[in-house]
Amino acid sequence: MTMRLVAAELVDSRQILPGQWLQSFHAPELASGARAGQFVHVRTGDYSGLVLRRPFSINTADAATGIITLHFRTVGRGTEWMTRVREGEKLDMLGPLGRPFEVDPRSHHLLLIAGGLGMAGVRMLADEAIRDGRSVTVLFGAANAGHVYPSSLLPDEVEYVVATDDGSMGHHGFVTELMADYEAWADQAFACGPHPMLKRLAALAAGRRERMGVAKLGRRGGGKTDATGSAAARRKSFLQVAMEQTMGCAVGACLGCTVIGVDGPLRVCREGPVFAAEEISWEAIQ
Amino acid sequence: MKGRKKVVTAMDALPARSKRSSPPKNRKGAPSPLDRAMGLGGRPRIETGSAAIADLGTAPSPQPTMSEREALDRIDLSVDIAPERGLLLTNPILVASGTFGYGVEYGEVVDVQRIGAICCKGTTLRPRAGNAPPRVTETPGGMLNAIGLQNPGVDAVIDKYGPIWQGWKVPVIVNIAGESIEDYVEVAKRLDGVPGVAGIELNISCPNVGKGGLQFAIDRDAARAVTTAVRRATELPLLVKLSPNVTDVRPIAKAIEEAGADAITAINTLSGLAVSSDRTRAFLGNTYGGLSGPAVKPVALRIVYEVAQVVSIPIVAIGGVTNLDDVLDFLACGAVAVQVGTAIFADPELPVRLGDELRAECLRRGLASYKPLIGTALPKRTGTPSAKGAEYRP
CATH class of the missing domain: 3.40.50.80 (Nucleotide-binding domain of ferredoxin-NADP reductase (FNR) module)
Structure with missing residues (x-):
């Protein structure tokens, strides 16, 4: 699947470990095409004052529900900004990017x-x-x-x-x-x-x-x-x-x-x- | 002059213009009453908030009506950034070298043909592996990079991308770098006459390589020598990219103009440093990196403003452009075109959108072309360009 710019709506956000967050986004275009190992490049809001996107591995992707999840640690202003995004808000994501894991068909x-x-x-x-x-x-x-x-x-x-x-x-x-x-x-x-x-x-x-x-x-x-x-x-x-x-x-x-x-x-x-x-x-x- | 075919031969289509679109000439009777009434202070700031994110892929402005669409189409955004040799762009928004690869990388998400021109990654005679990682890091309002001119060498670039560029409507300007004048000359010679190469941007200002790079941009005589040598080697339109890492950029710009450059690009990155999180070493593999992004815009504006007062060749401005206001600021300081760089990483569609927004701005101001916006902030002067600017010290 080719990369594209997607407006991904935050549907759930929770802290699963100290400083570590699991966020779910509704992004059917990403959920249906992504493979394990690929990532998305997430833009923080213009008012964040940050000039670069943040790359995150696609933690899970469910084509049936159109949900992808991202798991990240708050390490700086970008990730802290992300923890303050509210449900229903949309983030600008570029993806899916990169090359996935390749499993040998003979590997059990x-x-x-x-x-x-x-x-x-x-x-x-x-x-x-x-x-x-x-x-x-x-x-x-x-x-x-x-x-x-x-x-x-x-x-x-x-x-x-x-x-x-x-x-x-x-x-x-x-x-x-x-x-x-x-x-x-x-x-x-x-x-x-x-x-x-x-x-x-x-x-x-x-x-x-x-x-x-x-x-x-x-x-x-x-x-x-x-x-x-x-x-x-x-x-x-x-x-x-x-x-x-x-x-x-x-x-x-x-x-x-x-x-x-x-x-x-x-x-x-x-x-x-x-x-x-x-x-x-x-x-x-x- | 050799009887070489011009890369772009639409000069005749351009309105007759003087050697330089110097502000006084352009302003002669040009500003509409609306323009004058608006002034610069009255300009509304462009909103680029979360609303834009909500409708990704659609134009941020409301859909124009039929008549508005026709009026927009009539507005002339074309510009020739190398009037003597011809390098005609359909709009004055370029993408900066190093931020857009060879034009193909962003092809899946951006309509590259709608960009004014593409400046490709810095290209050297021989392949270069670049600097040790890490090579980039974010800084307040900007980023540091120290890529170190990683590229496959000019021959590989020509073989791999030449045929692709040849089929493109958008002109591709090849950014070239070298360790010696001979390197620059050889690269320029190999690019000369290659279909799909519309021009050369001489990168004499890369702060991230040991040999070569900066040494040519910080010394007036070296800048003159390398520009002269490359000028002799090629009839391609020649842009020379200035470094901000100098005490006074004006004598260097003047020397480059005298040496036969068609245009000046200003500016390259500012040399900077970041420290590792454990504070035991510099963060970047190369120790030093080049600062870009909104943080450098005031520096770029100052340099464009200074250079515009001492040279009469076109200036292509670059430095922290993230919205239309930035574009208008650079035009006001004397640039005829603007490059977008770091902002592409966050917003790949920005260069195309800025073209549309500039068109809409012209319509709003009742202008048939964006040219009257050029140089409006420069000190007023009469007659031919004088050396008055040279007396100004920041």
Whole structure:
């Protein structure tokens, strides 16, 4: 679906965690065309005095009701402004933008790994996977129990495993430490969260095929290789990551939101926000 | 002069004009009584509130009646921003280099053919990977960027976008940058005669690259040298983009005019800095960034105002344009056309809408063309342009 400018009406807004909000918007054009991993670029009101739009992952999209949800943390004036928008008001959204997660049709077990607000990046993929009959495990990491994403907001079919930095809930440590228990089970993994977390996951995922003795399917010699960054290449990748970057235009014009890839700069808004882990030059990521 | 075909050959269609649409000449009997009565202070501010958001995709003004529509269509917004070589625009609202990519990126949400002209992303001889991220951040009333001229190189730009631009009604002005005069000359030569390239904007003022960039814009002799060299290399209409990061822009503007530029673009971004949230380093990967957006408008206005008094070539103004009032301000300070930049990120339809709003404003003031709006705020003077402005110090 091509991007468009949409007037999205706020229908519900609530604080689900300290400083974290879940807002529902009636935007049928976005709800029917969006795929997991894509995002919208939201304009704050003219009277906000802010000159840039704010990018948000599409947290969920329901084509039947025309509702999309956004999950965000108040980090500055733009997001604070959004929490004060009242029901019935319309926000100017540009979307859906970016390239989605690519699930291999042969993958039955999907591992979703989210750090904090990274849940918003992978949340919709859980819906899509369950709709398609796949089993989903979500690994979630937060600072403490008070910041753990409520399980009531996840589909019932999902296995939900939590890690907290202070051990106040679930595993005591980083969410990346849970990866070892699940990497054999998972056919593919999809992650969103702070860059150090993604970097660690990429390191853990590297060489997995050999370590696990995963058979290479297809012809001897490997057949044709897909171009790096193509949807086909991403579909074959074990780990896909949704990256964040400060953003200007969100349509690929300003080159502001790049991350460093192995073949040069990659625009998070156009080539991303989802990348195969192999596309990213992790040494350059802090 | 070589017998080269003009890129745009609609000069004859233009009303006869002097070498420059200097304010006194334009004002000679031009302002209608309505215009004079309105003055500048009496202008209503343009409302752009949530009402505009409520009807996205529709014109903000009420639908004009049939006769109004005809009257609007009769208003002449065309302008030639390079009178000697011909670079005719259907309206004076351009999109600024670096904010609109190569014109194709916004194609799904904007009718790009209705824009006056597109200045494409800064293009260099060889491909450039640009600066380390992060590259942009918001600031009060503006933003800082330090892209670092990421681009695939002039040959790739010509191959990939030339054929697309050729089919477009909207002229595309290629913004070029380099590390040396030879680089600039070579890029200009390769663009010369490429179908779909309507002109060149010489970016001698990028604050975000180490070598090249600013060094040509802060020194009068360097600015003259690079402009002269590129002028010799191409017959394409040539705009030169000024930097605000100088003590006095006027001698530089004058040198650029003498070196044969067809027009001056003013201004590029102001050099600035942002600090990381933990305050242990600069936020941007490049440390420094260029400030743009409404925050820089007063600076841009001042520079346009100063330059308009010392040069007689057209001035294309840029700096914080977000609504029609900004456009009218820049015109009043002597610009013949205006570029929209940062505001596009929030409001991609703005450049097209500003053209419509300018047309409506002319109708409201009873003007057949927007030209009488140019230079109305400049100091009154008699006869030929004098160097009087040069005595003024801010």
